[in-house]
Amino acid sequence: MNDVEMTELLLDIADAGEHGIADRLRRENPCHVARTALEELTFRLNPAMVTEPAVDVQFLLSAGDRSVEFALRVGAAGIQVTEGKAPQQSVTIRWELRDLVLALYGRPGAACDATRVVSVDGEPGPRTNAPDDPWLLRYKAAGRVAGEVLNALSPVAPSVRHEALKAGADKWGENWFAAHYDRHFAKYRDRRVNVLEIGIGGFEAPGEGGESLRMWKSYFRRGIIHGLDIFDKSPLAQPRVRIHRADQSDPLSLREVADQIDGIDLIIDDGSHISSHTITAFHTLFPLLKDGGLYVVEDVQTSYWPGWNGGHTSFTHTATWIGFLKKLIDGLHHQDQLDEESRLGSYLDRSVTAIHVYHNLVFIEKGVNGESTAPSWVRRHTNDMELTPRGSMVKPVLDR
Template sequence: MTDPIVRRLIAAAGAPDAGALLMAEEPDAVVATALAEVAGRTILHPGPEMPVTVLFEVGVPAGGQVPYLLTVGPDGPRARAGRIDDPWVHVRYDLTALVRDVFGPTGPWTGSGRDVTMKDEPGPVEYKPDDPWMVQRDEATRAAHQVLAACGPYRGDLTALALRFGSDKWGGHWYTPHYERHLGDFRDQPVTVLEIGIGGYHEPDAGGASLRMWKHYFGRGLVYGLDVYDKSVLDEPRLTTVRGDQADPDFLDDLARRYGPFDIVIDDGSHVSSHVITAFHALFPHVRPGGMYVVEDLHTSYWPEWGGNGTDLADPATSVGFLKTLVDGLHHRDRIHEHTYHPSYADRHVTGLHLYHNLAFVEKGRNTEQANAVWRPRHDPMADLPAPHRVTEE
């Protein structure tokens, strides 16, 4: 469920003139959108064991304040418009500072634009661990830490997020370190991510673990999930599910035109080789230059039941065999008969491949590096040497 205002706030948060851009927005909608994001992030941080309501007062450019309440505790977060008197935790924010903290690039918090106060002691109190006021104050302190931590992006590693949400990208597989190696530079960017395959099969409210993981890893990102089953009950801010078939190239092209271009596409779908290849041809043109296309679970490339081939390992109709053709395409300018060869879209735009056990990363760009000099011989130079000078293996 990606409201257009989210896109605009992410863009404004990263712009030097954020305040001017926010002048065009309805303040109440900005505050509601930002604090809905904060509420969603609170689940990543430890909080109180009893409900605590935090009052936010957000100063807006035209003057005045927008009050908002965020209740945290064992029953989960709840954000709503409103005000309470004498709150345990009172957070005052400048509107621009709130948007920058929640949706902006990561940086050390400077203390600008935010003020936090706790309820004053009601006079002399007895400092005993079981004193009701002291217990409530300790819970409010935990709530303040949880809420303020959620005002910024989550900085833990991807494996921790996979464990938090139950994604099989760690444990069922061991993918998360490779993902961090290749996608870590995207983390602070306003990326658009598409993952094929949501999980949970036909159960409407099952699956989505990896989508939630990506949403919190890419704190400024928009995440889309594609599945053959309707998973719309999983939609939430910055996370949208789409129903469709990865084996249908026309559908995929329309999907990309509606929600793309994408910075990252991850194929964790059917794992049928023909589907993997169809999806790549349809979606790779919609990946931005500098982006990444990822294919998971390549073991099925060797299983005949999944359209694989365990004997002809170069079979281009299998997912691994197809990836091997991308290696040749990467070097198409060096081929002997390159002048008679018409390079494909992938040949011209794949700029790198990284393969791990059951996992492949394909880099998108412009494959324009010059070929080896045309005057250099394409045949074995040793063949022209007299026999005594030839180097042969024992």
């Protein structure tokens, strides 16, 4: 089993909760479990947390009658995890392995802190009273790292805005999308979601881009993040991040990707931004989105730009994404149309339950759009409604 598979197994195991987890973990190799979990912890640590001098965190993890030792080094060269004793034990964390797994992969609020003991080595003490005494600097760095490790183990309400800045994604700063994502994605944050983003970034360069995939990985701490791009971006795969290659203007290749995902909760289109591609991807993938899911389209302003196959002469042409979107609004109200055929509604009319439009960004909710229209006797055709001086309706007139 590789680390990617182990990560997904640990998500399943953690779902067994505080009572079932020990049984499930007993069947796994504790070293492999610990290494995978500590790699996840490494990913969650703030990459800007470079310390000089380096700090070693010694993990002593017990699993039944076995115990495993791992060292996590935070220094100028980044953060590394190795099996065994740390060269210098600045911080020691003793913990039940099952509780480490629960802290990283379990549902929010899982009881997992009680078996954890953290100590920062306070001996032998500084040799001088100088504020730059080397021992004192090492001690302070160790305390900071211990605090960062504990924060990463129980994140305080992560926000898309913070994760965007941390990952270098352009969704906050260059664009102001992250605040809207915070509003709409919060309820999915702790669920085991499958997120699919069209457009990985970095274009032809296989190892470049992926900022938003890493951002979603941080934000959805129990989610699997799927990136899709027309170019080969396979080097960007990592635990909880899967890379797919497809052309968003080709329904067949999109369906092949969706077939590999066990139910998609959230789709984000940040791909070509060509209206015809955006519409094709929507027609293909929206039906494959779970009920209760969200479909997001970024950079919709390209709809108005001929350079992106958009149009600036007609704002309602359904060949542009914005024109198509306006038609979706009519569909959202299909029950209220006057002609019988429109009232039946298309598949999309019956499956789009809400549309939230922001500057350059759209969120579309999926579900059963089954609300009924007003009763038949409410006036539709005649226009003899009596209005008050302020314009409010005081007397509904029967439409018979």
